[in-house]
Amino acid sequence: MTTSKADTRDLIQTLSRSGDLILIIVALSLANVTHLSASSEEDAKTVAALDTKYQAAVKSNDAATMDQILAEDFVLVTGRGKVSSKTDLIESARKKEVTYERQDEEPGTQKVRVWGDTAVVTALLWIKAVPGGKPIDYKLWFSDTYVRTPAGWRYVFGQASLPLPQSESK
Secondary structure, eight states, X not given: OHHHHHHHHHHHHHHHHHTHHHHHHHHHHHHHHHHHHHHHHHHHHXXXXXXXXXXXXXXXXXXXXXXXXXXXXXXXXXXXXXXXXXXXXXXXXXXXXXXXXEEEEOTTOOEEEEETTEEEEEEEEEEEEEETTOOEEEEEEEEEEEEEETTEEEEEEEEEOOOOOTTTOO
16 A cells, blocks of 8 residues: 555656646546536426426326425425425325416526525416315416435425515516
8 A cells, every 4th residue: 555655646746747737636627617517507407397397297286296296394385374295285186176277487487596406496487276166366486495315306395475466477
């Protein structure tokens, strides 16, 4: 092992004398930054598609897809202060408590920000539905937080604004 350390030390000294060590360090650093940036962009695309898929699953009361995307400890907080768990949302979908005509992100409003293994999606959502026989039609802003797990990205926390006044939501 001493020989290996000595060989490494000799290599470093040789490379540093010629300036090659600095070039190698810079090249490796740039390659790593480029990889992280590309990886972050790919993660943003993946999470964006996953969030769009989730909204479609809610719209069609697709409990199986919702179950795959939601984390076990998922929490949703609405603008009116209602707190719902994964179980609450899955049960509502299974019972088809809400019939949706629209549950769609407004085109061009979705923004995904990625920080390592955490991503936040924000978008303007148009909801037109009939929950419990009473029609609703409004837009609201939401933030959905996703975390990378060994099983892939999972939706862990959602927060929605109050419905926007009709004049502001167009």
